[in-house]
Amino acid sequence: MATKADVLDFIRVYADKMAEHRQELTDYDQAIGDGDHGINMSRGFKAVMEKLPTVEEKNIDDILKAVGMTLVSTVGGASGPLYGTAFMKAGAAVKGKEELSNEDILLALDEAVGGIQFRGKAVEGEKTILDSMIPAINAIKASLADGKTMAEALVAGESAAWNGVEYTKTIIATKGRASYLGERSIGHQDPGATSMAYAFQAINEVAQKAGN
Amino acid sequence: MKKFINDVENVENEMLEGIVLAHPEYVARLEGFDVLVRADKKVGKVALVSGGGSGHEPSHGGFVGTGMLDGAVAGSVFTSPTPDQVFEAIKAVDAGEGVLLVIKNYTGDIMNFEMAAELAEAEGIKVANVVTNDDVAVEDSLYTTGRRGVAGTVFVHKIAGAKAETGASLDDVKAVAQKVIANVRTMGVALKPCTVPAAGKPGFELTEEEMELGIGIHGEPGTERKPIQTADQIVDYLMERILNDMNPAAGDEVAVMINGAGATPPMELYILNRRVQQILADKGIKVFKTFVGDFMTSIDMAGASITLLKLDDELKDLLLAKADTIGFKMY
Numbered sequence: 001m002a003t004k005a006d007v008l009d010f011i012r013v014y015a016d017k018m019a020e021h022r023q024e025l026t027d028y029d030q031a032i033g034d035g036d037h038g039i040n041m042s043r044g045f046k047a048v049m050e051k052l053p054t055v056e057e058k059n060i061d062d063i064l065k066a067v068g069m070t071l072v073s074t075v076g077g078a079s080g081p082l083y084g085t086a087f088m089k090a091g092a093a094v095k096g097k098e099e100l101s102n103e104d105i106l107l108a109l110d111e112a113v114g115g116i117q118f119r120g121k122a123v124e125g126e127k128t129i130l131d132s133m134i135p136a137i138n139a140i141k142a143s144l145a146d147g148k149t150m151a152e153a154l155v156a157g158e159s160a161a162w163n164g165v166e167y168t169k170t171i172i173a174t175k176g177r178a179s180y181l182g183e184r185s186i187g188h189q190d191p192g193a194t195s196m197a198y199a200f201q202a203i204n205e206v207a208q209k210a211g212n
Numbered sequence: 213m214k215k216f217i218n219d220v221e222n223v224e225n226e227m228l229e230g231i232v233l234a235h236p237e238y239v240a241r242l243e244g245f246d247v248l249v250r251a252d253k254k255v256g257k258v259a260l261v262s263g264g265g266s267g268h269e270p271s272h273g274g275f276v277g278t279g280m281l282d283g284a285v286a287g288s289v290f291t292s293p294t295p296d297q298v299f300e301a302i303k304a305v306d307a308g309e310g311v312l313l314v315i316k317n318y319t320g321d322i323m324n325f326e327m328a329a330e331l332a333e334a335e336g337i338k339v340a341n342v343v344t345n346d347d348v349a350v351e352d353s354l355y356t357t358g359r360r361g362v363a364g365t366v367f368v369h370k371i372a373g374a375k376a377e378t379g380a381s382l383d384d385v386k387a388v389a390q391k392v393i394a395n396v397r398t399m400g401v402a403l404k405p406c407t408v409p410a411a412g413k414p415g416f417e418l419t420e421e422e423m424e425l426g427i428g429i430h431g432e433p434g435t436e437r438k439p440i441q442t443a444d445q446i447v448d449y450l451m452e453r454i455l456n457d458m459n460p461a462a463g464d465e466v467a468v469m470i471n472g473a474g475a476t477p478p479m480e481l482y483i484l485n486r487r488v489q490q491i492l493a494d495k496g497i498k499v500f501k502t503f504v505g506d507f508m509t510s511i512d513m514a515g516a517s518i519t520l521l522k523l524d525d526e527l528k529d530l531l532l533a534k535a536d537t538i539g540f541k542m543y
Contacts, residue, residue, distance in 0.1 A: 026411060034290050034430045035408060035415045043288075072327070076265075076291040078320035081327055119323055176319045179356040180432050 001150070002100040006210050007060050011052065011067060014202040015045035021198060028191040032178040037079060037191040044075035044083070060100065064091030064108075078176060079192065082116050082129060089115035102150050109137050120175065127173035127185060129192040132164035136200045151207045158204040161197035168193045213412045215512075220409045224266045224286055231273055235538050238277045246286045246293065247301040248273040254282065258376040258385045259305035262314040262369060263298065264321055265290040267408070267511045268429060270539025271366065277537035280373035281314075289408050289511070290430045292320035298328030302337060310338035310382035312389065314368050316361025317345040340382050342389040344368050346398040346519065348457045349426025349434045362429050363471040363508040364396035364519045367531075370540060374533035388530065392521065397458045399450045400517030402427035402473065403440065406510045425449060429473075429510045429517075443480070447487035450518050455495070460522055462496030467503070467531055469519035474509035476516050481505070484516055500528060507539065 002010075018025075018041045025038030048070045055066040064087050072084030093111035094104050113133050122128045139160035143153035168190035173179045178190070217223055224246060231248065232241050239248040247263075262272045263285030272284035282305035287293035302311050311332070315325045322343065329339045346364030350356060372389035380388075402424045405414035415431040418424060423446070426434025441449075460466065470485045472478070481504050492499055500523055508517070523531065535542040 030411070030415055034432065035411055036288075036291055039408075039410045040288070040291060073294045073296045076287050076294050076320065076324070078292070078318075078323055080292075080294055081320070081323035119327075120319070175357055177357070177428075177430075177432055180350050180360070180428065182351070182356070184433065 001102060002105060002207075002210075004060050004063070004099065006206055007063060007100070008052070008056055009209070010202055010206045011048065011063070013205055014199055015049050017198045017202055018042045018045040018195070021195075025191050025195055028189055028194055032173065032181055032185050032188045033191060034077075034177055036077065037195065040075045040077050040079055041083075041195055044071045044080065047074040060097055061091040061095045064088070064094070078120070079195070081119050082192070085115040085119045086112035102144060105150070106137075106141060106144075109140070113137060122175045125171060126175045127168050127171050127178060127190045127193070128175050129190075129196045131168050131171075131190060132161040132193040132197040132200070135164040136161035136197075154200070154204040154207045158197070158200045161200040165189050165193045165197050213407055213409070215407070215409060217409055220412075223409050224288055227266065227269070228273070228286060231538070238538050239273060242300055242304050245297055245300045247283055247297060247304065248276050248286070249283045249301070249304050250276055253305070253307070254278075255307040256309070257307065257379055258309045258382045259283065259307060259311045260314060260369070260373055260376055260385075261285065261298070261301045261305060261311055262365070263287065263293050263301070264316055264318075265292060265430070267406075268508050270506065271508045272369070274539030275366065275369045275373075275537045277535070279377050279533055279535035279542070280369045280537050280540060289410065292318065292324045295324050295327035295331060298325055299331045302328060302332045302339060303335070306332075306337050310340065312372060312376070312382060312385050313339060313341035314365065314372065314389065315341055315343045316365055317343045317358050318360065319357055338382055340386045342368065342372075342386060342393060344393055346393070346396045347428065348397050348399050348453050349428070360428050360432070362398045362400065363469055363517045364392075364398045364521065366469065366507045366540065367396050367467065367519070367521050368392045370535060370542075371527055371530040373535065374530040377533065388526065392527065395522040395527070396519060397454045398517050398519040399454050400427045400429070400434070400471075400473070400515060401425050401446055401450060402431070402434075402510075402513055402515035404475065404514035406431050406474065406513035408511065427513075427515055429508055431510060431513065443483045444487045447484055447491070447518070451488060451491050454518060454520055458520060458522060460495075460497050460520075463498070465498045465500045465523045465528070466492065467501045467521040467523060468492070468499055469507065469521075470502070470504045471508055471517045471519060472506040473513040473515035473517070474506065475512045475514040478504070481516055484518070488518055501531060
């Protein structure tokens with residue numbers, strides 16, 4: 001389960017990571033995209049951190065939706081609509097909840113990934129955000145089904161996300177700007193899959209700290 | 213990085229301020245937004261909105277005015293504008309006849325403009341869109357996101373804008389925009405890369421002896437990197453690909469655009485044009501009108517693109533119709 005404090009903590013930790021890895025994400029994007037992923041994500045999460053104090057007294061769903069709206073209106077590019085839609089859908093999935101059960105967390109993740117698929121019209125294996133996100137969610141579900149705790153499942157989730165990032169190095173991009181490169185995109189890791197893996201890293205860190 | 217900037221965070225904003233201060237007779241800024249609209253709103257017609265990342269000036273704000281766009285939305289450099297910005301532009305220019313969005317084929321642009329269109333439709337505004345994809349350097353297949361929208365987009369602004377000015381319906385304006393998209397082809401080349409101010413370093417590297425053929429307008433890689441050749445040889449390469457894709461017949465008429473990427477002197481653009489005209493003459497293709505200059509730039513890239521638009525009588529009339537904007541004039 002996750003409390004509202006955990007959700008707020010996740011947003012803050014993830015925002016810190018986007019600032020910290022701004023250059024790294026931009027470098028990955030310069031290799032196969034238009035070279036601004038870290039710039040855009042850090043700008044968006046800086047705006048999220050400015051917005052957060054005005055909504056942190058609200059319900060979890062309102063907080064997640066405010067994060068999504070802020071990302072949509074500040075990130076731009078493809079990442080803005082994709083990450084923004086993910087947070088908005090996750091928020092809508094947990095409407096009215098004071099705290100999140102494990103089932104709520106899974107529902108929010110499923111809705112978030114569904115939102116990204118709808119907006120981006122992509123599937124797994126196209127060298128996108130989905131290539132770290134879908135394996136991470138699947139690993140979390142599998143761990144829970146094996147009787148592991150959520151904290152243990154989130155360790156497996158992060159690990160699967162980074163394996164997904166590694167996998168993006170081996171495949172050809174067929175969506176987004178990297179698709180113009182065709183085979184030349186092989187060997188490079190996808191910047192969007194990478195920024196998504198940091199989201200699962202942030203969730204995992206918050207869960208270990210919270211001890212649940 | 214050596215640029216005339218004050219703060220990388222303020223590049224887009226300060227540019228827009230500068231544009232409005234220079235050309236108040238053409239454009240006004242929507243208060244609080246990165247949107248330029250006509251200084252005098254034109255009613256009784258379909259409105260056209262385009263936009264995209266900044267760094268392509270005069271695209272798109274430079275084409276706001278009589279006979280072309282009604283509004284242009286400027287994102288961060290090389291980054292699509294956000295849905296809230298596009299939505300404000302749509303609301304501001306709509307005169308009840310509907311709004312046509314002219315979107316260049318990039319994943320981010322399409323998502324952001326689509327989200328804006330959903331917001332506008334929810335408020336009862338009629339919205340249609342077209343997606344430009346004139347870059348023959350990119351293979352259009354299931355395995356790519358499709359061809360990029362590049363300099364040919366300016367012909368869409370010109371011709372669909374002229375059609376809207378006649379009082380045509382949204383469906384008819386969209387149809388003529390689609391006709392331009394179906395008949396326009398472009399390919400570009402870069403000699404030197406461009407530097408996004410916030411990135412602070414070039415987006416890719418080329419040695420003094422190299423060129424990138426098929427370059428995108430954000431410095432995306434093209435089809436081939438080769439040692440630099442003469443202007444005529446470079447034009448031959450680009451024209452072969454454009455003509456193969458377009459497949460015009462002798463006797464066809466075309467409009468030609470030789471577009472500078474931002475740091476290419478007019479002298480060199482005219483040298484490129486010379487060879488383009490020779491090739492077309494040899495093939496018996498008639499040049500109806502030629503445009504040489506900076507229309508769709510890539511910040512400080514040294515490079516150029518060649519665009520051909522195959523014309524019929526309707527497109528010819530609309531191409532010659534009056535246009536009066538900062539970056540494109542036709543009298």
